[in-house]
Amino acid sequence: MRSARNRELFALVPVAMLLTAGFAAVFAQENTKLGNLSLIYGAYFLAICLATHIFLRIRLPDADPYLFPLMATLTAFGLVMIYRIDESLARDQANWFVLGLVLFCLTIYFLRDYEVLERYRYTIAVVGLLVLLAPRLPGIGQQVNGAYLGVKIGPLAFQPAEFTKLAIVVFLASYLREHREVLIVGARRVLGVTLPPLKHFGPMLVVWGASMFMLVFIRDLGSSLMFFAAFLALLYVATGRFSFVVIGMAMFLVGAWFFASTVPHVHDRVEIWLHPYNDPQETGYQILNSIFSQADGGLFGKGFGQALITIPGTNDTLLPAAETDTIYALIVNEVGLFGACGLILTYLLITARGFKVALLASDGFSKLLATGLTAVFAIQAFVIIGGVTRVIPLTGVTLPFVSYGGSSIVANFVLLALLLLVSDRARREAAEFAGTVPMGAPA
């Protein structure tokens, strides 16, 4: 019973060492002599992780042993990168990390029976969509780079989209669990294309509408893309109908094309993506310098603290939004292609473990919830890394657990908590079903 948690414990030690080594490397670069501060940071980090681990030992003894250490790896890596950019930002981020873990524990504590989420699915969806409006409210809304992403109430600022993504996934998982049969059975073929039944077409339109709304009204291209992709992933997994995905994608593309040609903000983003060299000093500056920064990294990178973020001797930025949007470019610059591959591999491992949870889960809601949470997480990583590497237009979503930002850290820890809740039950049920004591990782 305890073997899963032991694996988790062993996995946490190298993470703490990684953090210690990372801080030590940055210190060595910044200061001439190496203090013991990096050890202290490493010890704090390990202590916090151990506390969380003990909590998991008590509350979710059978949950997946690798998810938490993998996410801790990302957080540790993010902390080192942010510390390297700005000490005070790293302190904030560390606080967010602690707050994130508190919410993580609270979620696990209060949502042990996570089916209750199903009961409130409409409330959750409506609240999730309503908070998206907040950034456009006068007084508390904030505009960043032409997008209305943030809300600021007093000293507290947060980005509602990070939480809405959880609400949408919960809603869709629940809705599709109930309606997947009818969606499959009621489908009919029209002109060789399998269409979903119109009666149950509703949620599709709602999510599509919400995505378009984000695209236009709060101008959050990245989150809009992320939501819709997660929706298509869930729809596909729930119904097994690839044609639904094709239809959905077509709808999204038509909507996106329409807005790209009519809404200047969206149009600009696409233009910059296609022709960054048209205005290298202004509009193309961020994406070009993000790519130049990667070119500067090469195979092995320049080492922690060695990359240029501002023009030396001035405060002029050379890599805009290095702590948030373009943190991946800075990572490639400092740890090179190898380091970046390691980072992508970490995301892939989390995705693999997440889907494994979904595979093991016995009931439809758990399966879809785990799938949706994992998919939205993986797609978020793809949207921002893809933006920075010019695979898709660059948008302002965060790199989960790595980018600076409280909302992102906290929301993603809640996401992790939900995944672990599903995992704990799934693995215990699987073990009971097999009538044996589980041998750590399920087969």
Next chain:
Amino acid sequence: MNRQIVKLFAFIVVLFGVLVGFTSYWSVFDAEALKEKNANKRPLLEAQQIPRGRILAADGTVIAKSVGKGRGAEKQYVRRYPEGSLFGHPIGYSFVRYGNSEFEKFHNEELVGEDNEFSSILDELTGGTQEGNDIVTNIDTEAQRTALADLEEAGFGAVVAIVPQTGEVKVMASNAPYDPNRVPEEYGKLATNDIETPLLNRATQGLYPPGSTFKVVTAAAGLESGTITPETTINAPGTLDVEGTPLQNDFNEDFGPIALDTALTNSVNTWFGQLAQQVGQDELFETMEKFGFNATPAIDLPSDEVFDSGVYEDEHLLHRNDPVDLARLGIGQERLLATPLQIAEVVAAIANGGKLMKPQIWKRVIDADGRVVEKLDPSVYSEPVSSETAEELTTAMEGVVSEGTGTNAAISGVPVAGKTGTAETPGNLACGGGAEENQAWFMGFVPADDPQIAIAASVECTEQFGNDVAAPIFRDVAETILNGE
């Protein structure tokens, strides 16, 4: 639903694969091309972060060094030239905004420490920072100082001093000088000053009519081709009719039949004009080319900053099949233009028994740990004349200094071989268009019987002759070098 979950995972693996692919493309495969982009400021900013090696004079005087400020990723280095304008030429400057010039440019790779691919990969793995190598030059600080001070008194011009046996460049001075430290603040002013042209190294880029110094080359061609021996006499009247235009001696003096010694001592135009005609264009051009004309000098300076010497028509060099007034070419006129470096190479070759060594400013490269990485290995550029010819020319050139047109170059107790040159450049706009403007030259070497240094000095826009204005510079610089050893 499990089948779909697996497929979805496969799709995400593909998506992440695309990310790895794009990252590889930007960070490795396309990285070199991206570094060339104009919009990319990083290569420039990074160049600022490399502690460039020092450049030292032969006596250890620091000519150029890099001074760092800031720390970590913010650290940057700026080039400083402690001696100011003394070594502005031929060392040049190195600033991120204005690039590199002259010696700094030619030896850039050694100075920034770009040794080889392997050690740079090793640096990346060990996190070692790139460090530049120091370069010790052959430049003689005191002689350089003497040359520049004399030039500043005499006028615009240049002095080049070469060790005949090795090609080591001990002096390369150009007036007007400039202080490389001021390039970042005053680049525009320095670059647009069309009268003083301080950024122009007149030693390598000043193309001047060489005048009578070229008679030594004509004499070399005559002796080498067997057209004459030292005893052969040629009748030298006061005036010679060449293609309808009279070629005259100074004061129309008629020398009668004379041999090489007398002709060179008195710099007799009609004698050398006829010699050039007898030698023929093929032989004369062959000798010229062996002395380095019609080619970029093999010196360690950027080839676009070292001009070729030769017969120019507009911007083009003429070759042995092009129509040329041979008699006037034989006395250094026609459209012949030569740099002070080229004339120094001519006299250095004669001083070295007929072998022209490649002129080199650098002496050795020393890495950050003090190890000598590379050392100058003197190499022969060509053998324009035999040792007998060189000896015969030396004898004739000794006569120039002891009793001829170059007496101001004489140094007491030391035999000097040399040749003056005074090319008339009337109406030269660079000199203000005056009617009496000359290009004054002196080339020579000391001691004549055991040459230690070969020197060419040239002064623009002077109303005086080579012996009056250029020979004293030669003497001062030669004495400084001889006394320093």
